[in-house]
Amino acid sequence: MNPPFEHIVGRHGPAVLRVCRAVVGADDADDAWSDTFLAALSAYPTLDVGANVEAWLVTIAHRKAIDILRARSRRPITVDVLPEPVMSTVESEAERVDLERAIAALPDKQRQTIAYHYLIGLPYAEVAQILGGSADAARKAASEGINALRVTLGDPSPRTDRPPAQAQQQRQVQQQRQGQQR
């Protein structure tokens, strides 16, 4: 018998929120998380006992995130997608915002592989099942993404004064590109 769904939310809610924030950004993460857990709750009675709950949740979150990204690529972007770092008084908070901004600027595949592998801990074989393609391709995308983040963020010393424009522009360019591809 599967445990009460409350336990699933308690155990996996934090990691799924990290995944949602990385994949769709902070502004849409709440919607992605809510859509994911509501769909999961609905389907929960039919989930096989002993199933890999994390992989199941990430599979749902992945589909919900795609819906959100698609809807967003169709609507004009008139406001900042990410919060302004200047409001952050705590250094670690600024560091996080910088990182989220840098992740937002990555191509979809790199963001997804980083989120599903590093932020919730799925092995690359399972990441590949969700994204399509091979485990090696997933590993490569994640590694390229991490390298790109290293380049964007520079040395570990946190910078809190970097203007937000750059990542923002990158994101818009990337979204326009995606829009054209479709």
Next chain:
Amino acid sequence: MITRDDEDLPGLLAPLARTDELALARLHSRLAQSAQRDGILDVAFDIRDTPVGGLLLAATEAGLVRVAYAGEDHDSVLAALAAAVSPRILRAPHRVEEAARQIDEYFAGTRTHFDIPLDFRLSHGFRRDVLSHLSGIAYGQTESYAQVARAVGNPGAVRAVGSACAMNPLPVVVPCHRVVRSDGSAGGYVGGAVAKRILLTLESAA
């Protein structure tokens, strides 16, 4: 937790590791509301502080289905509800708010009977008959196990009445604490002897 098949979280991603408790609490509450709206919140529960300790209150759409003492182990009680009713269980105070309010009033001495829908699906047959009878024992009154056995038409089933009381899924609200031994001593109780004495003392003060 799944073991990662290569290196740990790169230090680079460490700023994302912090758990955002505030956001999670907000999201949990939103989930409970959406689930209620969509009709997929099969069991809603909350745990409330009372003079007899933390009481778990769980309700289906039909009504209050379970009241559980901490001594019954709330995790086990929820697991049993998942098996017996549905695993679609969320902490969602809203649905048990009225029951919690009436229980507060009961412990404050301002309420002598409960007026909330009850879902008796966890009890069947003889046990259910016993519970129906218990609901008729008035505040401040007691009956012996033997009296209850006679009242439900099975005078020889004194022990079975005892176990029906011990298995009462709705203690406090369905007053199994009002059933005592023929010699006047309190007898056993699902919430423990101390809780039974607290309830009987509360009611005798009225």
